[in-house]
Amino acid sequence: MLEVTFRKQLKEFTLDIDFRAPTEGGAVALFGPSGTGKSLTLQVIAGLFEPDAGRIVVNEQVLLDTSRRIFVPARLRRVGYVPQSYTLFPHLNVRDNILFGVRKRPRPEQESRLAELLRVLRLEDLQERRPARLSGGQQQRVALARALITDPQILLLDEPFTALDSIIRGRLQEELLNIKERFRLPIVLVTHDLNEAYTLSEQMVVIDQGRVVQSDRRDEVLFRPATEAVARFTGTKNIFAGRVIEIGPQESYVRLRSHRAEVLAPYPAFPVEPGALLDFCIRPERVLFTILGRSRDRGDDGNYMEGKIIREVAHGTSYTLYLRLDKPFHKTTHATSYDLMVGVSAEVYGRIGIAEQKKWLVALPKEQLHIIGSHRGSDIDGQDLQITSTSGLV
Amino acid sequence: MAFTEIELESPTRRAKRARTYRPFNRSVVWLLLGGAPLLLFLVVPLVALLVRSVAGGSLFEFLSAPAVVSALQLSLVTTLVTLVLAVVFGTPLAYLLARYDFRGKSLLDTLIDLPMVLPPAVAGVALLITLGRRGWIGSWLEEQFGLTIGFSTVAVILAQLFVAAPFYIKSAKAGFEATDPGFERVATTLGTGSLETFWRITVPLALPSLLSGMVMTWARALGEFGATIMFAGSFEGKTRTMPLAIYGALEGNGGLDQAVTLSVILVVASFIVLFLVKWLARSRLN
Numbered sequence: 303m304l305e306v307t308f309r310k311q312l313k314e315f316t317l318d319i320d321f322r323a324p325t326e327g328g329a330v331a332l333f334g335p336s337g338t339g340k341s342l343t344l345q346v347i348a349g350l351f352e353p354d355a356g357r358i359v360v361n362e363q364v365l366l367d368t369s370r371r372i373f374v375p376a377r378l379r380r381v382g383y384v385p386q387s388y389t390l391f392p393h394l395n396v397r398d399n400i401l402f403g404v405r406k407r408p409r410p411e412q413e414s415r416l417a418e419l420l421r422v423l424r425l426e427d428l429q430e431r432r433p434a435r436l437s438g439g440q441q442q443r444v445a446l447a448r449a450l451i452t453d454p455q456i457l458l459l460d461e462p463f464t465a466l467d468s469i470i471r472g473r474l475q476e477e478l479l480n481i482k483e484r485f486r487l488p489i490v491l492v493t494h495d496l497n498e499a500y501t502l503s504e505q506m507v508v509i510d511q512g513r514v515v516q517s518d519r520r521d522e523v524l525f526r527p528a529t530e531a532v533a534r535f536t537g538t539k540n541i542f543a544g545r546v547i548e549i550g551p552q553e554s555y556v557r558l559r560s561h562r563a564e565v566l567a568p569y570p571a572f573p574v575e576p577g578a579l580l581d582f583c584i585r586p587e588r589v590l591f592t593i594l595g596r597s598r599d600r601g602d603d604g605n606y607m608e609g610k611i612i613r614e615v616a617h618g619t620s621y622t623l624y625l626r627l628d629k630p631f632h633k634t635t636h637a638t639s640y641d642l643m644v645g646v647s648a649e650v651y652g653r654i655g656i657a658e659q660k661k662w663l664v665a666l667p668k669e670q671l672h673i674i675g676s677h678r679g680s681d682i683d684g685q686d687l688q689i690t691s692t693s694g695l696v
Numbered sequence: 697m698a699f700t701e702i703e704l705e706s707p708t709r710r711a712k713r714a715r716t717y718r719p720f721n722r723s724v725v726w727l728l729l730g731g732a733p734l735l736l737f738l739v740v741p742l743v744a745l746l747v748r749s750v751a752g753g754s755l756f757e758f759l760s761a762p763a764v765v766s767a768l769q770l771s772l773v774t775t776l777v778t779l780v781l782a783v784v785f786g787t788p789l790a791y792l793l794a795r796y797d798f799r800g801k802s803l804l805d806t807l808i809d810l811p812m813v814l815p816p817a818v819a820g821v822a823l824l825i826t827l828g829r830r831g832w833i834g835s836w837l838e839e840q841f842g843l844t845i846g847f848s849t850v851a852v853i854l855a856q857l858f859v860a861a862p863f864y865i866k867s868a869k870a871g872f873e874a875t876d877p878g879f880e881r882v883a884t885t886l887g888t889g890s891l892e893t894f895w896r897i898t899v900p901l902a903l904p905s906l907l908s909g910m911v912m913t914w915a916r917a918l919g920e921f922g923a924t925i926m927f928a929g930s931f932e933g934k935t936r937t938m939p940l941a942i943y944g945a946l947e948g949n950g951g952l953d954q955a956v957t958l959s960v961i962l963v964v965a966s967f968i969v970l971f972l973v974k975w976l977a978r979s980r981l982n
Contacts, residue, residue, distance in 0.1 A: 350881050376884040383885040389878040393900045403886030452886055 308356025325488030331499035349376030382449030587645035767941035794872035820926025851928035871905025
């Protein structure tokens with residue numbers, strides 16, 4: 303178990319972090335936009351940065367507790383820290399870099415650990431090289447080996463792959479998953495890349511402006527964002543505001559109306575009253591295409607809507623489609639603005655013939671709708687609530 | 697390997713490639729003509745020294761003169777002690793200035809640099825009124841312990857330290873500043889204490905700067921004259937270092953030949969020192 307609670311007053315903002323995550327053989331991703339305190343959080347866990355107040359517990363071991371005046375210095379924390387720029391010691395070759403943390407242990411132990419790591423990370427042929435003569439991917443593998451050789455109780459990775467090109471990045475991500483399985487080591491990694499966070503970790507801690515906005519299993523974060531900000535960071539651009547017009551028996555559903563659209567959504571985790579104004583969302587790839595004119599006997603649960611594709615973006619293996627709905631969620635002010643973003647695989651795109659036909663009946667399955675919370679800000683009527691686009695998972 | 701990894705170009709190679717020269721052309725002639733007088737002025741006296749020392753046969757003859765030998769010995773001993781003191785006390789100071797920010801830092805920084813630009817005579821006066829027989833600390837030392845610093849070998853070392861140590865501090869500070877503290881932090885997480893991290897990571901990485909600082913400090917100490925003659929006087933075997941001996945020889949004891957001999961030694965030593973510093977600076981790039 304990893305428990306991290308601390309506060310630190312910085313020049314620009316206050317870092318106020320609080321999360322708990324199971325770590326047994328799993329990875330936790332600190333995810334969020336750049337410059338929001340993720341790297342500093344990692345440094346606090348590593349003991350390289352002292353917070354004003356707080357408590358850090360890793361595997362039942364208290365590393366920091368300001369209320370009890372406990373501060374375990376970095377050198378005694380047994381953390382494997384891999385900083386963003388790898389910082390291999392430039393005056394030592396690969397071998398001596400890796401051995402740095404174990405140079406006082408018995409020779410045979412050093413040699414056997416070194417041999418294992420060189421093999422696992424494919425570094426056998428590079429032992430004598432200086433860091434300046436290594437590629438980015440090689441440097442990253444050496445940095446990992448150097449951290450792992452000390453047998454750390456937790457591995458801390460700061461943006462481990464951002465400096466690498468996409469081919470090497472994919473390869474190294476696989477390697478890290480391997481390491482995760484092989485060493486059964488809790489991992490905390492910092493990343494601003496959603497794909498990376500999702501691929502490498504089970505648990506995601508979303509940090510925004512120095513605060514944890516959501517800490518949950520990765521699917522919860524992806525499909526049930528706790529705030530609008532989380533929804534935006536994770537690429538859910540279909541965020542709408544709607545008024546509760548009906549609550550189903552035994553809180554089985556709520557019916558929401560926003561502008562001219564009406565949808566059924568699961569009853570949220572918090573109590574709502576009729577007339578309440580809520581934010582809700584659906585991930586682009588959860589919207590379904592159905593053949594227009596068919597299944598007229600469709601049920602309410604499908605939230606069927608008619609619309610027209612006004613823009614398409616091809617990604618190779620998938621497409622992002624932008625739809626204008628006949629009964630939109632909000633007043634559109636621009637001729638080019640869309641109501642709904644839909645992600646489909648290239649296979650589906652070709653099979654159902656989206657290239658030829660632009661008028662479609664789409665379904666927003668009830669279970670896939672997620673109510674984020676009460677709508678903040680001004681009333682929705684007469685407002686263009688469309689969220690400006692940000693990059694994300696498609 | 698299943699995928700290709702691009703070998704990064706080493707900084708050495710990049711630096712070599714970036715150093716491009718213009719081809720010679722007509723303007724070179726004009727530049728040379730314009731610069732020649734100064735060039736000659738700088739080089740000819742040194743050549744004259746060398747020629748005189750060899751041609752007059754004086755170099756080897758006077759090398760064994762007692763006055764020359766004692767000046768040489770004294771200079772070697774005092775400059776080495778100065779160097780050790782500068783490194784021992786200057787290193788923590790340089791690291792402090794490089795890594796920490798505090799109020800009055802720029803003031804302290806300027807104060808440390810000051811002896812480098814002060815006339816050595818000023819340094820001599822300052823040392824006299826603090827450590828001289830009637831100085832603040834000097835008089836107390838004499839009363840309490842019967843110690844006299846002024847006009848002793850210790851005074852020679854202190855005069856050298858005062859004017860030369862800033863060269864080491866400045867260079868070491870620059871070296872520490874250029875060393876990414878990220879290296880130290882990683883070493884810490886790998887279970888290394890701060891003193892050992894300093895020794896195993898910081899010092900090797902800042903070594904070219906540390907060495908060039910040491911060389912400069914030593915060279916400055918070797919050439920020290922003004923502060924020494926004021927604070928330590930010129931007593932053969934005790935405080936008469938090489939520069940003082942040169943002056944003394946011209947004044948009458950030994951004559952021009954001894955002065956030439958000592959001067960040549962200093963020229964050669966200084967040349968080697970400068971050459972070393974430049975070589976170190978280049979190796980830092982690589």
